[in-house]
Amino acid sequence: MLHSIQEWTIQHAQQTEHVDWFMALPELMAFIAIVILRGLTKVPSLRDCWSANLGNPQIIGTMTQNRFQDIMRHLRFDDRSTRSERAKTDKFAAISSVWGSFVTNCITSYNPGLHITVDEQLFPSKTRCCFLQYIASKPDKFGIKFWVACDLKSKYICNVLPYLGKDPSRPSGERLFENVVMRLMEPFLDKGRNVTTDNFFTSLSLAQQLLSQKTTILGTVNKIRREIPQSTRQIIALFT
Incomplete structure (x- = not known):
């Protein structure tokens, strides 16, 4: 993944600005480390990370602000020259190659316990794209929605899918929530696990599908x- 990001970032920089622009792999790793540190320290602005009063000594000692911004300006996750063609069939084309590697690593690098939780997660974003979501109930109203399966105990992401709108590959007649759960749980079926869901996902037909593959559901x-x-609806009405 890192080598791919390095290659495509260098490609973009050389095509748009400097023919001799280069970024070594350790430098990319340092850039990612600073991004993580910025999230942990919650410094108000990028400039403040390098300021004398609010700056983080680890960030200041790792990379200059100008170099950080230079890398951020050119950072790319795909081959720009082929994106327009790939975007015709892949809405996630700008990141799908690296994303696919990330998801594969999530699945193969960890053996989850018996209990897995499936839910949605809205990641705040101001990006203009056809699958940007608006959810009024969320603290950040706009973002990209992901369907996520996490190990209950460790909170590790076992599998994750972006919501890109209507999926032409979804079988006709199969409801969205059932398709999502079965796709997320596919690598972990037939092992006697349990999946926990909220009322968006839970249904009798989903429970039957999971049970046929030695998986139970709680939701x-x-x-x-x-x-x-x-009769059950009438009982529910008495308590609501």
Whole structure:
């Protein structure tokens, strides 16, 4: 992943500005370390990270502000020359290659426990793209939505999918929430695990699909699900 990012960042910089522009792999790793440190220290602005009063000594000693901004300006996660062609069939084309490697690493690098939780996560973003979501109930209203499967105990991301709008590959008649859970859980089925969901995902048909592959489900159920008996709905109404 790092070698790919290095290659495409150098390619972009040389094509747009300097023919001799270069970034060594340790320098890229230092850049990523600063990004992580900025998130941990929550310094108000980029300039403050290098200021005498608010600056982080580790950041100041790692890279100059000008070099950090130079790398950030050219940072790329794909081959720019082929993106327009790939974007015709892949909405995530600008990052899909590195993203695919990241997800594969998540799946293969950790053996989750018996309990996995599936939920949605909105990552704040101001990017203009066709799959940007607006969710009024979230603290940050705009962002890119991801479906995430996490190990209950360690909170490790076991599998993750971006929500890119209508998926033409989803089988006709299969409901979105069922498709999401089955895709996220696919690498972890037939092992006697349990998946926990909220009422967006939980349904009888999903439970049956999971059970057929030696996986159980625990989750709240939306009272409007069509498989809930009328007698049960009447009981629910008494307590709501």
